[in-house]
Amino acid sequence: MHQSGPAGLSGLCRVTDHLYLSNGRAANDSSQVTRYKITCIVNVTETKSSCPPPPGVEYIHIPVTDSPVSPLSDHFEEVADKIQLTAEGGGRTLVHCNAGVSRSAALCMAYLMKHRGVTLLEAHKWVKTCRPMVRPNNGFWKQLNRYEMELRGCNSVRMVSSSMGEIPDIYEEEARNMMPL
Template identity: 30%
Template sequence: FFSLCWWVPPCKPGESLVSHVPWTPATMHRGFVMTESNPMDEILPFLFVGAQLAASDVNYLQENDVSCVLNVSDVDYGNCYPTHFLSTHVPMCDYGECSLTKNLPQCFEFINSARSSNVRVLVHCQVGVNRSASVAIAYVMKHLNCTLRQSCKVVKDHRSIVYPVDNYLQQLIDYEKALRGETTCSLKDMQDIFRAGCPNMFNTPGFKNFKQPCLGGESDDEGDGELGSDNSLPSFGRNSQPSF
């Protein structure tokens, strides 16, 4: 499904793993080669989305004032954090077969607990593209009262490589319908939103012939990246209260 390969030389005592590793991996995700300069990105003042690499580096987390870690990958990495850190594991499968809506309440409770305590939380999966992004999009949609289009814009604008698999995209569409009584995106709209602005993903050798069942094949129209006129976004205060 993807391969993420780099060689990590030994760290010196007290050295940050993230600063030590040249963070330029090529990530094969559904046939797309992606590169990213940051192992995690700030989506909201209290919410980061990122990769396992960021979650595994306590020094890097402390440098960014992150003391809560939500792991939504299917691997339990255990608790390797200092006593003042909080961490939890809500396993989600990478292909999107599990129910997103069944996992969201536990994820939201953890995020809101960090938010109400005025601390920052990292939501991570393996590479910070699919599962953690899906949780972040759903969180913005529910607790900041945004449409699905707005929520996707917030997350993608801050972490350009996010691209949930089709199963999670459809669940996000269904989730918006449950929350708002209407949908603002079709599956095709969602694919176009996440494809926009990612030239590395669509100009790679062999992409033309690549077909992935979960993606449903290459679209004839990659879209122009327009998110529509529904782009007015609320202010995101770290201390603002979530809306239920």
Template identity: 35%
Template sequence: MTESPSSSEGGGKSSLLSQLQHFNKKSLNKTDTAIKTEDGKIIREFRDDSGNCRTEVTNKKQYGFVPDVLMDFQVGEIRDNLIFGSQDVAAEWGILERYGVTHIVNIGTYVKNYFENKVKYLNVKVNDTPDTKVLGHFDRTFKFIDEGRQDGCVFIHCNAGVSRASAFTIGYLMKTENMTFKDAFAYVKSKRPSAKPNVGFVEQLTEYEKTLDLSKE
């Protein structure tokens, strides 16, 4: 005898209800979720053997930036005696020598001064986070850059050469060449397309513009 539709549907509902009643969440496959926070921490979310949700930080070093594992030797040539870029350039003497670098502004995190016997360094401790204050470092850094440009060539770098190094380069052009933030940003980006200060740095640079006596010509 052929089963009627109503009989078939009722059997399906009964079977599903039976499965739900005997369901055990411990039988599910365990899955992990990786979360990268704004300050570079990598947090792992998982369930333990009892089914409880747990979290742990998996990267031992607490970076103030998002690590970049790709090599980047592209140099942003701002002036004949002023360039900026990534930590990879900072470790390549051949590139630095080609530009005649005599001074380096190191804004990187966990990036050593590779050539202290050949180059004069200024280390600036700044994290690449929107709430980090950078304006307080400008005067000392810009003075160092001015002195370095008189002696040779200055290289400004952070880790990726994207946010911090570009923010300081933009600020320097605003201070020394009477540029607005918009013009300085556009110019720096034209020399190194990856340049992109984080939103907090952009806000500070916009405020910095208001403190400068910029020509309206």
């Protein structure tokens, strides 16, 4: 696994040599898009960007809300395959949503599971290393869990009951680690 340290919280975070993750503001900064040689932008927000992408940059809009009931998994295969195809052609993909925390992070995790062969747990750690604030909503976790089961036949993350409904067990573990001794 090749990873780089976290970029500025407002910048583009490198997940792999050809995959970047960011919030909407960074994605609309054409100087950053050009500097990182992005050739494809995947926008996972309700609305299309009002800023056109720089010339030669492919733009894909996936209108999904950041709601636990949104069918993000309908786009796991399509986006993972597009990221891979772009990489094979020597390009770089930027996946973004409004905050770069839930929708775009979940799609990056789906890509890592499908095309890098990692578990969901490993994919989460990988993306979190690049962008520490990633936190897909609980509905997206359930969809990622189902996707991991389809790909691998087993799950590396369990959904557990909590006061906030079902959450991934890693969130429970993170909360325990934050408590003072």
